[in-house]
Amino acid sequence: MEPNQTFNRLLTAWNEDDETSRAEIVRQTLAETFLYADQHRPGEIQGREEFEEFLSIFRSRVPGVVVSPGPEFSHHHGYGRADFVITRDSAVFATGTYFLMFDEDARITRMIGFVDANRGNNP
Numbered sequence: 001m002e003p004n005q006t007f008n009r010l011l012t013a014w015n016e017d018d019e020t021s022r023a024e025i026v027r028q029t030l031a032e033t034f035l036y037a038d039q040h041r042p043g044e045i046q047g048r049e050e051f052e053e054f055l056s057i058f059r060s061r062v063p064g065v066v067v068s069p070g071p072e073f074s075h076h077h078g079y080g081r082a083d084f085v086i087t088r089d090s091a092v093f094a095t096g097t098y099f100l101m102f103d104e105d106a107r108i109t110r111m112i113g114f115v116d117a118n119r120g121n122n123p
Contacts, residue, residue: 007080011067026048030051068087083097
């Protein structure tokens with residue numbers, strides 16, 4: 001996969017209700033040593049299993065939302081920047097940006113998220 005395909009595939013995990021399918025997406029797109037952080041978490045998430053738990057909690061706390069790629073994705077030298085959009089009932093709920101690092105197989109090793117405070121209704 002190319003980095004943009006990896007990112008887009010990972011976003012589908014946010015929308016997946018089936019835990020087995022979600023875990024498979026995570027295994028396909030994240031490196032074994034993975035770190036995640038965003039402003040809504042008190043600390044970093046380390047590893048695939050913690051990230052899977054985070055996604056389960058997200059699905060339960062914000063039901064009915066759909067996470068999709070936003071209009072911008074760019075990458076170079078193993079680094080990336082990607083927009084995302086969260087919708088609920090076809091209306092924008094939140095938007096934001098992820099800063100990413102990829103390994104040589106285009107799997108994500110680091111993912112740092114920022115939700116835009118001035119757009120959407122932040123979760």
